[in-house]
Amino acid sequence: MASDLSKYLDPKTLTKIGGLDLKARLIVEGYISGHHKSPYHGFSVEFAEHREYTPGDDLKHLDWKVLGKTDRYYIKQYEEETNLRSYILLDTSESMKYASPGNVSKLEYACYIAASLSYMLVRQQDSVGMVLFDNGIKKFIPASASPAHLRLLLHELANVVPDQRTDIGTIFHDLAERIKRKGLIVILSDLFDDPEKLLFGLQHFRHKRHEVIVFQLLDDFEIRFPFDQMTLFEGYEGWQELLCDPRALRNAYLNEYEGFSERMKRGCRNNKIDFLPVNTKNPLDVVLSAYLATRLNSKFK
């Protein structure tokens, strides 16, 4: 587990993030004292609902009565648990495996970001949950703020195996329904899906009054398409291979990329979603710092 921590919690990255505390733009229920404005003015102990036990949940919240009656593990959920409730949605589809020579894969990069954010959020007493998905939800880890939960998250990140196609739009709808309490949704994906479907799913989150941050992770080669000789492109996720002269296709490809990027930016802006394209060639800390700075700025606007 220690090695897992060290793998994702790059001290250099975390040091820089530590200097720029995450400050939510929207007013969210439950802030850490001194940091967050809360509409509930203090801790609530009001029972909210039951939910099934998930490994990593604090046993002190186990509803022993229910266990006694039904022999099932249920957790009592209280309003006071909720400071900032964040969910990190990590795309583990096959296309995230791609890495240009000498570069880390998009999935690895996404894991770095996920781990960094989780650590930071947990340290702030915010609860963080995680969803691993491809063409379906592979793992749903409810949000929690305990250090043990953090280890669970990191463990899951360390064992991600990408192997399926993406169907992000549908999954976003599922998750929007499933994540009841409004909070912060951090999406880490290459977003290789139909932009309309994507935006529709994101709108669903917004409809549920979640704050949404979308990290679109792309490899440098996917942004620049720098190939210069006849190449046979073999696709992930069941795409048919293509033999072509990349030099002749470059402009058309870049047009496609920019068109998609522009559509997403515009759609996100309209829905007040933070859309952040990330080149996995760039340093991780720079990306995070830039994002946090953006959020801080937007808060004080």
Added chain:
Amino acid sequence: MFAWLQAFFANPAILAGASAGAIPVVIHLLNKQRFKKVVWAAMHWLWAAQKKASRRQRIEQLILLLIRILILVLLAMALARPALQEGMGLLAGRTSVYRVIVLDNSYSMGHLVGGQPLFEKAKELALQLVDKLNPGDEVDVLLVNSAAEELTPSNALKHDEVKRDIKAATISDGTTNLPRGIAAACRLINDRKSRNLRKEIIVLTDRTRSGWETGGQPKKLDTNEEEQVAKAFEDPKTKPKIWIARIAGGDNKENLVAANLEVDEKVITARVETQLTATFKNVGTQTANRVPVTLTVDGERVAREEIPVLEPLKPQNVIFHHTFADPGSHALSVQIEPDLLPNDNAAYLAVDAEDQVKVLCVDGQQRVTPMQSELDHFRQALSPSMAKEAGASRLPLYTEAISDGALPDANLDNYRLVVLGNVALIPSEKIEAIKQYVLKGGSLWIFLGDRIDPAIYNKDLGALLPSLIGEAVGSGDHEGAFEKLSDKDLDHPAISKFRNIKGLPLHELFVFRRFKLLPRPGEGKEKDSVRTVMAMENGEPVATEMRLGEGRVMLVGTTADKAWNNWAGAPGGQWVPLVNLIALDLINPDYLMRNRMVGEAFEYKLPQEIVSEARRQGLRLVTPSGEPIVMEIGVESFTAVSKPVSKAGIYTTELPGEKHPTIHFAADRNTEESDLDTIDDPEIRAYVPAAQGAPLEHGRFFETNITQDDIELTGDDYGGIEASLKKHSSGKEIWRYLVMMVLLLLVAESLLAQRFGDYTR
């Protein structure tokens, strides 16, 4: 097919390089085969791009491919040096031409047709050939007779100057050697380095047979000329083409010729009647009757004769008699009646009439008593009083006698003939002086005798002697055994007249004692020129003669007096004519050097006393047409030399000083050109092989790789010549345009490749 290509391309073989146009296609296909594999995530964008771009991309690739193929094909075409043919409508054009016009100006071109010489017609054609040239074309004109002369050197681009010089060109009195004219044209072509110029040699000639043949064989070129022709025709791509245009002379080939004029005696005596022999020929086909001929001396017609019948190919001699009233130089000519070729109707001769010809007699045994000295009988034979015995009305020879002791002080240059009679010893410095005297044209006559030591003579005078002096044979006893002179060997010109003189048999001349004359050792001109003048009946020579430089030496193996022979007292009186004939034959009159053939240079040995003055003033020769020619006087010699002359006739020069008036020179023509028989097309072709290396029965004009394909034979109408020239015109070369297109395509290819996204190329 290949011939068709040859008509358009100078190097059609290089067209094979156009197959390089397949290289871009091959590269394209190879590239399709050679690719790298990449596992790729953003396939949806790639496929979308592919769907949108594939059609455009295919068109772009096709455009680039076509441009690249075109670049290579055009490059190969440019290297093959294509040319547009004349007469191709709007695209018509011509490559630059270097045209050498070989203009035959031998005297047969003076043949009158319709009152106009053929040469004028040839000049008109030449002017048209220059006129039709484009401004960038180059032209040279060669006047060809026995020599080839460039008419307007280094003005090949100035057509007006060339035309002006053609108009001013005159006919020569030389013969022709047209293969030589073609060789000279080849030399001009070789000197011109430009490979892009089309080369044409156009020969304008009347095609008289003598211009091409000598004795049924083609005229020969020297080694240097052969090399020039071989070099010009070395490269099949750049070799010239030869057109031989026949300037037609009409059907009338009748021609009467004044072939020759000569004097019977070399030494001409003033105030004595001289016999002249003129030779006339009829080189036509019809007999001419009652042909008047005249003799002109110093500009005055002095005699007129008539040849009753002058048959074709039978030369007729006409004898004239004339007495030169004054000593000195005289100009003579004979004329025959005018005909269609007027240039050969006169023959010329320049002579000197002598008052006195001085002979120095060096006597090895001089006595006071008359007729006792060694050379007394000899001098007596030459004295004017003996003219009657010598068969002459007056003898010009005048003898001066000195003893052998006085020889060292004698100035030999004052004498035409030096006679050594039994002179035992000659100082070595005088031997050298005698040698120089002979080399410069003097004559030496040596008699032997009892005072002669053969060993000393052979050693000291070796180089001067026509024969080595061997042992003495015979006792010398007039009552004893004797040998007779042979009557049979009378070939030497000095004594050949004895054949015709009856009653003067040479076998009546006895020799009682003589030195044997043995063949000279060594080789060279002198040895080759040694001839026997007189021989004994046993065939052994008793008198031999040879040329040495300009002069001659005669050696007699016996004495000049009666000591060893009976010659001076021969019963028939042979002695006087014998001595006179030999002496006159030995003497070389100066005027011989002043009679030359056209194409040769005149020489004149200046009298010693005027050399410095002549050097100071310069010596000018005035041609028959009145133009001056400078004669060069050698630094060390006293001989003035002119350049080779091209006109027949009398030339004159004025010597400085009052005592030395006009000197005449005469240039005569070689009359082989007078035969107007022409060589026709098949005969010319018969001297040129049909293919390289093919054998020819009667020899060939050029010992090189010229074939019949290189020669075109045409008539004399300009239209026909021009049509033939056009037929072989290779048109305008357009490789420069193709190279420019290649460059433009290269630029276009770069720009398009950049535009189509092929920026990593």
